[in-house]
Amino acid sequence: MQRRRVVLTGLGPATAFGLGIDPLWAALVEGRSALAPIRAFDASGFRAACGAEVPESFDVKDFVLKSYRKATKVMARDIEIAVGAALTAVRDAGLTTRGTDPDAPPTIAPNRFGCQIGAGLIAADLDELTAALWSSKGTESQFDPEKWGQQGMQDLTPLWLLKYLPNMLACHVTIIHDCQGPSNTITCNEASSGLSLAESQRVIERGAADACLSGGADSKLNPMAYLRQELANRLAPCAVDADATKIVRPFDTAAIGSLVGEGGGILVVEALDTAQARGARILATLSGTGASQSYCEDTVGLVPGTNGESLADAIEAALRDAGISANEIDAAIPYGCGVPAIDAIEADALTRVFGARASSIPLVTLAPNIGATVAGFGAIAVAVAAKCVMEQRLPARLNTHATHGVCASASPSQAVALRHVLVFSPSLGGQNSAAVISRYESHG
Amino acid sequence: MSTRPDTHRVVVTGLGWITPLGHSVDAAWQRLLRSESGMGPITRFDARTFPTTFAAEVRDYDVSKFVADAKVHATAGLNSQFALGAASQAWAQSGLANYTALNRKRVGLYLGAGEGVLDFDQYAAANLAGWQDGATKLDAARWADVAHKCLEQMREVEQEPNMPLAHLAREFGIRGPALNCLTACAASTQAIGEAYSLILRGDADVMVSGGTHTMIHVLGVTGFNRLTALSTSKGDPTKASRPFDATRDGFVMGEGSGMVVLERLEHALARGAKPLAEVAGYGSSADAFRITDIQPEGRGGAASMHQALAQAGIDPLARRIDGRAAIDYISAHGTGTKENDSIETRGVKRVFGENAKDIPMSSIKGMMGHLIAAAGAVEFITCILAIRDGMLPPTINYNTPDPELDLDYVPNVARKAKVDICLSNSFGFGGQNDTLVVKRYE
Numbered sequence: 096m097q098r099r100r101v102v103l104t105g106l107g108p109a110t111a112f113g114l115g116i117d118p119l120w121a122a123l124v125e126g127r128s129a130l131a132p133i134r135a136f137d138a139s140g141f142r143a144a145c146g147a148e149v150p151e152s153f154d155v156k157d158f159v160l161k162s163y164r165k166a167t168k169v170m171a172r173d174i175e176i177a178v179g180a181a182l183t184a185v186r187d188a189g190l191t192t193r194g195t196d197p198d199a200p201p202t203i204a205p206n207r208f209g210c211q212i213g214a215g216l217i218a219a220d221l222d223e224l225t226a227a228l229w230s231s232k233g234t235e236s237q238f239d240p241e242k243w244g245q246q247g248m249q250d251l252t253p254l255w256l257l258k259y260l261p262n263m264l265a266c267h268v269t270i271i272h273d274c275q276g277p278s279n280t281i282t283c284n285e286a287s288s289g290l291s292l293a294e295s296q297r298v299i300e301r302g303a304a305d306a307c308l309s310g311g312a313d314s315k316l317n318p319m320a321y322l323r324q325e326l327a328n329r330l331a332p333c334a335v336d337a338d339a340t341k342i343v344r345p346f347d348t349a350a351i352g353s354l355v356g357e358g359g360g361i362l363v364v365e366a367l368d369t370a371q372a373r374g375a376r377i378l379a380t381l382s383g384t385g386a387s388q389s390y391c392e393d394t395v396g397l398v399p400g401t402n403g404e405s406l407a408d409a410i411e412a413a414l415r416d417a418g419i420s421a422n423e424i425d426a427a428i429p430y431g432c433g434v435p436a437i438d439a440i441e442a443d444a445l446t447r448v449f450g451a452r453a454s455s456i457p458l459v460t461l462a463p464n465i466g467a468t469v470a471g472f473g474a475i476a477v478a479v480a481a482k483c484v485m486e487q488r489l490p491a492r493l494n495t496h497a498t499h500g501v502c503a504s505a506s507p508s509q510a511v512a513l514r515h516v517l518v519f520s521p522s523l524g525g526q527n528s529a530a531v532i533s534r535y536e537s538h539g
Numbered sequence: 540m541s542t543r544p545d546t547h548r549v550v551v552t553g554l555g556w557i558t559p560l561g562h563s564v565d566a567a568w569q570r571l572l573r574s575e576s577g578m579g580p581i582t583r584f585d586a587r588t589f590p591t592t593f594a595a596e597v598r599d600y601d602v603s604k605f606v607a608d609a610k611v612h613a614t615a616g617l618n619s620q621f622a623l624g625a626a627s628q629a630w631a632q633s634g635l636a637n638y639t640a641l642n643r644k645r646v647g648l649y650l651g652a653g654e655g656v657l658d659f660d661q662y663a664a665a666n667l668a669g670w671q672d673g674a675t676k677l678d679a680a681r682w683a684d685v686a687h688k689c690l691e692q693m694r695e696v697e698q699e700p701n702m703p704l705a706h707l708a709r710e711f712g713i714r715g716p717a718l719n720c721l722t723a724c725a726a727s728t729q730a731i732g733e734a735y736s737l738i739l740r741g742d743a744d745v746m747v748s749g750g751t752h753t754m755i756h757v758l759g760v761t762g763f764n765r766l767t768a769l770s771t772s773k774g775d776p777t778k779a780s781r782p783f784d785a786t787r788d789g790f791v792m793g794e795g796s797g798m799v800v801l802e803r804l805e806h807a808l809a810r811g812a813k814p815l816a817e818v819a820g821y822g823s824s825a826d827a828f829r830i831t832d833i834q835p836e837g838r839g840g841a842a843s844m845h846q847a848l849a850q851a852g853i854d855p856l857a858r859r860i861d862g863r864a865a866i867d868y869i870s871a872h873g874t875g876t877k878e879n880d881s882i883e884t885r886g887v888k889r890v891f892g893e894n895a896k897d898i899p900m901s902s903i904k905g906m907m908g909h910l911i912a913a914a915g916a917v918e919f920i921t922c923i924l925a926i927r928d929g930m931l932p933p934t935i936n937y938n939t940p941d942p943e944l945d946l947d948y949v950p951n952v953a954r955k956a957k958v959d960i961c962l963s964n965s966f967g968f969g970g971q972n973d974t975l976v977v978k979r980y981e
Contacts, residue, residue, distance in 0.1 A: 140683025166830065206842065210825060214721070216654050216699050219758070221677045225666040229674075238663035240757065244588030248761045256762030257830055257968070261654075261700070262722045266969030269825040275842060277823035278971045279729060282654075282700040282721045290718050294733065297740060303823070303846065318669075318679045318686070319662075323699075326692040386742075388648065388708045388717035394611055395696055395705050405714055408644055412716075412742075524701035525708060526717045 101296045101382075102535060104375045105188025105363030108478040109180040109312065110465045111147035111356055116187070119465070119475075120482050124508040126491030128340035128464050130354050135316045143330040145339035146316055147356035147466035149176060158182040159271060160194065169254045170267065171217050172357065176471070177264035177312040178271065180361040184308060185272060188363040188375065193273035201273060202373060209276035209304035210269045211294045212361065213287025213311025214261035215470040218319035227251050268308055268361070276304035282470070285430055285520050286386075287311045288359060289473025289528030293384035295364040305369040310474030312359025321355065327523055328397055329353050329434055329467065340493070343467075345431035345460040346438045346503040347495040353432040356466020360474030362481075379481035380533040382419070382515070385412025389440075389525040396525035398436045403443030406527045410448045410519055413529035419515055421448050424456060424531070426489055427517040428476040431460040431503070432467040440521055442499045457511070458503045459483070463493035472520055473528055480516040480532035487513055549738045550814035550980055552807050553635075553800035554920050555628030555749075557621045558907055559595035559793050563628065568924050571932040572953040576777035576906050578791055583755050584659070591769040593776035594755045595793035595908030597621065606710055614693035615706055616655040621796035621913070622703040622751035623710060630711055633800040635745065638810050647715035647743040648704050649734035651726025653752030653912040655698030661689040703751050715743045721912060724872070725967035726750055727797065728915030732821030732847075732975055734801050744806040749798035749916035760792065766831075768876060780909075782873040782902035782934050783880050783948045785941035790874040793908025797916035814980040816923040819960070820853070822846025826970030833878055837886025839972040840872075840964060844890045847962065847974040855891045864894040866976070867956065868925055870918040870963040871948075873902020873934065874909055879966065884944045899956065901949035905935040915965035919975055922961035926979050931956050 111129030112118040122129070129147045138144040155167050155175035159182075170178065185192055190202040201208075231247030233239035257263055262280040269278050277298050281291045288311025295309035315324050324330055331352030333342050344350045370377055387409040389400030400406065414421060429441040445453040459479060461468070468475055483489060491508040498504055519529040554564050559577030561567035570577075577595035586592050602620040603609035605627040612623060630636055635646075669682030696702070701719045708717060716737060722729050727750025734748035754763070763769045770789035772779040780791040807814055824846065826839035833839070848855050848865070855865045872883055880902075888895045903921055910917055925931055930953050937950035960978040967973075 136677075137679040138683075140680035140687075169830070205827065206824075221666055221669070221682070222675065225670045225677055226675070228663055228666055229670050229672075232667055236667055238660060238667065240585040241588045243757070243761070244586065244590070248589075248765060251761065251765055253765045253767070254831065255765050257766070260721075260723055260968065262967060262969050262971060263830065265722075265825075266830050266971065269827040269970065270829065273827045275825050275827045275839065278722070278825035279720050279733070279823070280722050280971075282719050283704070283717070284699060284701055294718075297733075297736060300740070301736060318677065318682055322683065322686055322690065323695045326690075326695045386647075386716035386718065387644070388704070388714050390712070390714065391705060391709065394709045395614070395693070395702060397696065408714065522701070523696070524699060524705045526701060526704060526719075 099300045100367035101299050102365055102367050102370055102380050103362055103378045103481050104365045104370050105184040106478040106481060107180040107184025107187060108360035108475045109149055109176045110358040110475060111149060113150050114179050114183045116478055116482055123464055123490030126493055128493060130339035130466055132335045133316060136318055139335055141321060142325050143333040143354055144335035145333045146354050148316055149357055153179060155179055163271060169258050171258045172314040173214060173217050173312050174263050174267055176314060176359050177212055178267055180312060180359055181268045181308050184361040184363050194271040203306045205273045205275040207276055207305040208274040209298050209307035210265050210274040210278040211291040211307055211309045212265040212268060213281045213291040213470050214264050215313040217259040217261055218317055219259055221318055264312055274308060283526040284522040284524050285469055285472055286522035286526040286528040287470035289520050289530060290386060292473060292477055292530060296381055296384055299366050306363060306365040308361050309364045310359060310361040311470045313470035314357035315355045315469060316357050324355050343433040343463045344494040345433045345462055346442060346498045346501050348497045348499060350433045350435050350438060353434050353462055353467040356468045358465060358468045358475060359471025360478050362474060362478060377535045379484050380535050382533040383413045383417025383531040385409040385416055385529045387527045389527060391525045396523055399521040399523060399525050400440050403440045403447055406440060406444035406521050407447035409527035409529040410444060413531050417531040424515050424517045425513045426457045426459060428459040428480055430472060430520040432462045442501050445501055454500050455502055457489055458501055459490055460492050460503055476518040477530060477532055480518050483516050484513050484532060484534040548804035549735050549801055549818045550804050550807050551799050551816045551923060552802045552812045552814060553629035553633030555625035555798040556917060556920060557597055557624040558795040558917060559597055560907060562600060562624060571903055571906055572930055574933050574935050574952060577908060578776040578779060581755060584757050586760060589760055590764045590771045591760060593779060594791060596755060597795050611709055612706055614697055616697040617753050618652055618655055618751045619703045619706040623706055625796035625798035626707050626747055629798045629800045634812050643712045643714045645715055645744040646713045647737060647746045648707055648713050648717040649730045649746055649748045650703055650719045651730035651750035651912045652700055652703040652719050654700045656756050658694050659757045665689055707747060722971040723967035723969055724911055724914055725965040725971045725973045726912035728965035728973040728975055729823060731916060731919055732823060732973055735818045735821055738801060738803050744803045746801045748801055750913035751796035752910055752912035753794035754911050755792050755794050778936050780875045780905040781936040782875040782905050783944050784937050785939040787875045787880060789876050790909040793910045795910050796913050797920050816926055816977050817980045819978045820847035820851030820976035822974040824972045828970055830969050833882045835882060837882045837889055839970055840883060840886035840966055841889045843972040843974040847976045851976040864897040866898060866960040866962050867958045868931055868961040869898055869900035870922050871900045871902040872964045872966045873904055875904060881943060884946055895946055899931050899947045899949045901932055901934040903932050919963045922963050922977050925958045925961060929955055929958055
């Protein structure tokens, strides 16, 4: 049976360069880095004091109708980013939704509109929570559950819990844009948004929706989530006065770790048939996806595998799904975070899949520019891959000099013939995600 | 190019439960059929002054009885521990443990697992250390100083919601597609539905699927108390959860795990496994209404039921040749909140029309409590047991009929019935709805 083809018709990345593909693409091509001292909180007490923040000019209220502004009060930063990214993608795709114009007929029928948004573990805002805890402290300044039950918890807003449920990214987006089709929230750390895009592909293929808002968003830039990144051995040492733009060196033999970037992306993933029927501008094809689980010696996958075998399995599954061979891949976007143990697994996977070509397939490294974007990564990377095949150009690469046999050294942006671009990511926990993004050829 | 097998049918070959009513499927099932309740005072922390002081806890649980080498899982949080116990039962029952020809790259995982549990005392200590009288903002540097000393690496890592995946993968050598979804109270129904879809697509031969969760901790109970979603009934906790009763006042938290092994039919038959039931349909929808309220007409739930029934080839308005309604049993989401039970009833009527009054629909949450992300998987297994034994579990504490809720809720005592096709509903906070249809394997 002929599979339903799935394409991308709207891109909504949200990164430290702002919302939308244009500012991100311009920065990547020009080789700029947004890594800088963290503004969101005083990070001087952590291993790294620098990261990449979505710009201060971003205000979620600009991305919802007036009638929905009140709901923005119960949005953690991760949710705000997803909401901003979703409208960005909807606009990029030229869709009319309840979120763009509640009085106009929607482009996609609500019951044919799905939503799969990956998320991280969202940490509670410590300013709000601790203010409440403070009133419940005991004589030794310890937490007193008796006082908390009697009074302290009343200081939290009734909807407090809803700010932090990971499914609220998708729930707000479905409410804003009236997506009544299948909706899911995938929580697999760095693989979250890649796996979400793959699920949208399956949902559309099986006919349960015609289009989906899909991707993920994550902000680790609050003390608790940030500490967890440090405890997961993700952070490079980086003082507040260091040049953060030079710290992250993916695949470099002297790589020292990563810096965190907040962000994510929502993409409009759509059936080719309905996209063509509505005369949509088709940006790229989501031609195949794959997933796998690594064997992790430490069980939890702090080091996500003992080698690249399982990650290679996910990549090969994506190639099979796309119906292409490894030889047809023209470029790849790995997670590439600059943590040596993770880089090594990605490099090994490339060698397993591509053999001798592994050293010549150009890699696109995003972490030196926008930080390691965790659950937001896959959607940002797929948006960049789509732009690569649209522009027939690869972004510049920063910082890396001597590599472990992969093509990741610093270089300016280049015009290149690109038909298929691979995106992949391992994750804390051992889940692997891969996708093939292809140039859209209307005759193909 | 495709090497995918032609797959049309997916069966269940293993079941596992770690629940407040017991640590095995048969023990807990017998207690459900005897209308027993797992509720009691909260023991995990001092909740005496909380609006809600009771829950259904998993008691006397020892994960080391279920795993090959407990050292491998030494840092596992409660979610992963529950998942390991339930999945080990399902894995053992499936016979895959002894199937030497198993291709582990064709075995996947799709869980609906919740986030882990904070080390609350240490967390609170760090937070308080970063605060002072009159402050409006945490002193993050001071906080970091204390948090680095008192928050422990693995305890923090183990809170990631994908950690149960990591533990199960390690225990069973699973190397195929692995995903976790966390759509609140719908998560594990959705996980099973998506696992089923992955097998149908040819992406795996076997999927271990289900859910695991506990929110019986300070911030979990706080969060649901602030939402006024929990029962605050005084007196006997076993009477607190009253799904579909006119006096219902909220849900009672439970915890635990339900796990199943799903398998491509041909794969199961080729290795001589015994199918316990067949997954017949799956539906998923979003209310797209409000984060705090369910769409009042039950539109979202009706949509997911319609999808699942359509995939199963069932016309909900038709009768079967022997005169029975389209299906034999509905495992309700049935939380015992005012809103859910009313709207769920409305949604079921919307889908089944005149048939609705002839389809028994019960909620085991009155006995088990609400296992949040794990609830759907536990209830899906209930449907399979109902088919196996021809018994329907009751809705307990049903004493005062609500005039608007006029379906057959299997009040108070289990019932013998001919059961071939069941539907299981789960509706998540925020409006994500999922439905599974499961039927007797023939």
